[in-house]
Amino acid sequence: MNKKELRTILLVEDSHADAEMAMDALREARLANPVVHVEDGVECLDYLYAREAWAGRTSGDPAVVLLDIKMPRMNGLDVLTRMRADERLRRIPVVILSSSREESDLARSWDQGANAYVIKPVDVDQFFDAVRTLGQFWAVLNQAAEDKN
Secondary structure: OOOOOOOOEEEEOOOHHHHHHHHHHHHHOOOOOOEEEEOOHHHHHHHHOOOHHHOOOOOOOOOEEEEOOOOOOOOHHHHHHHHHHOOOOOOOOEEEEEOOOOHHHHHHHHHOOOOEEEEOOOOHHHHHHHHHHHHHHHHHHOOOOOOOO
16 A cells, blocks of 8 residues: 555444544544545455455555444454454454443443443534544544554
8 A cells, every 4th residue: 555545444334423523523524534424344344355346445444443333244343343353354453333332332332442432422513523523533543553464
């Protein structure tokens, strides 16, 4: 990957309304990073492994994965488990962005190696602030480990 290439923010969210709000918040943060939205865990793994619809993808790994938990086909916790079990994907930061306040979801997320767990605020302004802050931190401020490959 070219050092100057901006790394993608991968948004994994099945709710079109939540995804649209998150995309708006990231745009409002004026991040230059491209944002890719996928709708479930299967599509997330397809993106990460550059297969199926994403087979021609040439960009490197995302700067961060913003991951919902409750999704059809494959939930976020299963995606997180697979990412952390894969040597190539295990260092990609994953932020759980979920409306779930269940203690079991929170505990499993941390146990599986989530970098952060953010409960989606019901208030739109709070949601915008949370996503803007997440985008700025993970895409701009966070220092990623260099890929040795």
